[in-house]
Amino acid sequence: MNDNEVLGLFFIAGCGLGFLILLGLGIWMLYLIYRAAASIPPEHRRMEPGMVWMLLIPLFNLVWVFFVVSRVSGGLASALQSRGIDRGDCGRFKGMFFAWCPPVQIVLGIIAFGLQIAALVGSSGPGPNPVLITGAFGLNCLGYGVGLTALVFYILFIVEVNSRGKELRNLELQSVNGSHSATM
Numbered sequence: 001m002n003d004n005e006v007l008g009l010f011f012i013a014g015c016g017l018g019f020l021i022l023l024g025l026g027i028w029m030l031y032l033i034y035r036a037a038a039s040i041p042p043e044h045r046r047m048e049p050g051m052v053w054m055l056l057i058p059l060f061n062l063v064w065v066f067f068v069v070s071r072v073s074g075g076l077a078s079a080l081q082s083r084g085i086d087r088g089d090c091g092r093f094k095g096m097f098f099a100w101c102p103p104v105q106i107v108l109g110i111i112a113f114g115l116q117i118a119a120l121v122g123s124s125g126p127g128p129n130p131v132l133i134t135g136a137f138g139l140n141c142l143g144y145g146v147g148l149t150a151l152v153f154y155i156l157f158i159v160e161v162n163s164r165g166k167e168l169r170n171l172e173l174q175s176v177n178g179s180h181s182a183t184m
Helices: 003-038 049-056 061-082 092-121 130-183
Strands: none
Touching: 003 049, 003 061, 003 130, 049 061, 061 092, 061 130, 092 130
16 A cells, blocks of 8 residues: 555545534534423424424525524423523524525535636637636635634524523523522
């Protein structure tokens, strides 16, 4: 086995390990959303907590994320408001901002790809049209920026719903312990 083959195996192993780490992080984040959804009392739920896992379905998740964000944050807000606690939208804005980022990235990618094709096909000179190539590069960079913004808002959404879910669980424990000790 020569050096290039060894480097190739290390590269493949590194990519596989990176994929598994990202998959694990993604599942952990979905678990946090699931746990927040499960903390919502049944009378305030707008979806069953197990439906959060449907976000693992590729392409379908581009649409389903809007429902999950709206229903989980809405259920948390409703449950807290029924107890006289106002916590705003319980992460709905952050979640919706995150949810819109992948479709925006897809549109930017399609436009950038079209510019690259136009630069290659429509060029009258010796090489591709530099203006179109620069535009495609700029759109790709903008797409990466949107992706990083999506990651930030996804984390903010998860932190928000997770903390509101913990708050609901603590309120439930306090009401159970308070009513339980009152009956003794």
